[in-house]
Amino acid sequence: MRNLTWALFTIGVLAPSMVVTGVTQNGGGGSQTAAAESPVSCEVTRPNGKGPPPQHLNHFYGNASLAVDLWPDGTIVLKPDGGGFVKRDGSLGMKFAWWRGVRGKLTIDGRRLDKSIASRPRAESQPNAYPEMGWLPTYLIFPTPGCWEVTGRIGTASLTFVTRVVRIGDGPSWRPDEPDVQSPPPAGPSAAVAQSKPNFTGTWQTLEPSVQDAQAHLMIAQDGSAFVVTDTGADGSPEKLTYRLDGSDSANNTKTATGGLWIQVSQAKWVNAAIVIVTTINDDYGRTWEEMRVYSLNPEGRLSVTTFDGILTDAKTTATTTRLYEKLLPGQ
Numbered sequence: 001m002r003n004l005t006w007a008l009f010t011i012g013v014l015a016p017s018m019v020v021t022g023v024t025q026n027g028g029g030g031s032q033t034a035a036a037e038s039p040v041s042c043e044v045t046r047p048n049g050k051g052p053p054p055q056h057l058n059h060f061y062g063n064a065s066l067a068v069d070l071w072p073d074g075t076i077v078l079k080p081d082g083g084g085f086v087k088r089d090g091s092l093g094m095k096f097a098w099w100r101g102v103r104g105k106l107t108i109d110g111r112r113l114d115k116s117i118a119s120r121p122r123a124e125s126q127p128n129a130y131p132e133m134g135w136l137p138t139y140l141i142f143p144t145p146g147c148w149e150v151t152g153r154i155g156t157a158s159l160t161f162v163t164r165v166v167r168i169g170d171g172p173s174w175r176p177d178e179p180d181v182q183s184p185p186p187a188g189p190s191a192a193v194a195q196s197k198p199n200f201t202g203t204w205q206t207l208e209p210s211v212q213d214a215q216a217h218l219m220i221a222q223d224g225s226a227f228v229v230t231d232t233g234a235d236g237s238p239e240k241l242t243y244r245l246d247g248s249d250s251a252n253n254t255k256t257a258t259g260g261l262w263i264q265v266s267q268a269k270w271v272n273a274a275i276v277i278v279t280t281i282n283d284d285y286g287r288t289w290e291e292m293r294v295y296s297l298n299p300e301g302r303l304s305v306t307t308f309d310g311i312l313t314d315a316k317t318t319a320t321t322t323r324l325y326e327k328l329l330p331g332q
Contacts, residue, residue, distance in 0.1 A: 042114065042147035044074025045161035052101020052133075060099065065157035069097040076142075079168040086171045093124070093141045093176075094165075095299070102157050103132045108140065110150040113162065119143035121150055197270055200227075200295055204303045204325035218303070218325060220295075227268055227275055227295075243268035243277055260284045273297070302326055 049058045051067030060067040076094045078084045084094040098106060108123035124139040142148055145167045151160040204218045219230040230240045243250045247269040254262045266279040274296040282288050292308040303325040 042074075042164040043162060044147075044164050045070060046074065051099050061161055062099065062159055063157075065101045066152060066154060066159040067099040067101075068152065068159060068161060069099075070161065071163065073164075074162070075164040075166060077166045077168065078171040080170060080173065082168075082172050084172045085174040085176050086167075087141065087176065089143075091119075091141050091143045092145065092165060092167060092171065093139045096138055096140050098136045098138060098152065100133050100136055100154060102154050104154040104157075106136060106138065107153050108138070108150065109153070110148055112144070112146045113149050114147040117143065121148055198273060198297050200275070200297075200303060203328045205328055207302070207324045207326055218305075220303075227277075241266075245269060245275065256283075298324070 045061050047059050047061050047070055049060065050064075051060050051062035052064060059069060061070050062068060071094075076084070076092075078086070078092050078094065084092060086092060100106065106123065108121060110121040112119075121143070122141050124141060140150065142165045145165045147162065147164055149160060149162050151158055199222055200220045201222045202220060204220065206216050217231065221228040221230075225245055227243045227245055228240060229243075230238055239254060241252045241254075241264075243252075243266055245268050247267050250266045250268060252264045252266065254264065256262065261284055263282045264279050266277050268275060268277040270276075271294075274294050277293045277295075279291045279293070280288065281291060289309075294304075294306045294308075296304050296306075298304050304322060305325065306322040309321070
């Protein structure tokens, strides 16, 4: 089963949600004192739960060839201290995640529906960092706020959706093409793409304040041939998992909160700019299941850890979770 899992991953059927990771959806809640630039009305597209098999993408809109992860209420909100960025020409960028069921280059076109303008939306993607099929994060660049129709195409396959773009005040502080205004994040989009094998070494803290379990903090040590992850075990003691990065078997035994033993045999390897670990787990009751964990850096330099837990070759029985971590500075 493990060989099949790796094969599915390689062709993109089980591609990591790295970025699932990396796509922090923010509907722009909370009070805002600045006026918002937005269209008066916009019939936005709603998720239909469809997409290329075998994925079940309830929050996506798509068809059998292509699907896109829509923002809450079909609205992109670019606000101070929020996600996205503003370019020198005033255009607005925000990340969208796509799921591809066909091979080929994704191209973007579109038009503004509530006002006639010549400018069209465009994409800034990372095609070399992901398999030919499956997951693909892109930055969509909108010339202005407004009601926008966007069409994604791969060959003869296409998908069209409508989204509302709202800018509040000056928008996000990130100005990717104006380094004199603000320095880019520690590991911005260009660095994340250029660094084919990033170093994850450091202490990482989750961005989810409600998380109190073993994965609230991670310590990672990486020396090129080994990848060591230390978290807090079920009994409160440090739990260290060591993996070889050459794809050979790595054995780790862990204890459950009730004192049970989990015997884990893992294979870890680089897949583009991510470390992917596939683990077969056996417990005291004779049960066996698989887990796949994907470690990657998102464009903001944060650690993204996506876990596929269950039977990896059957999307119906696989639970998927993604957590983002901020790297702690020495002394924190």
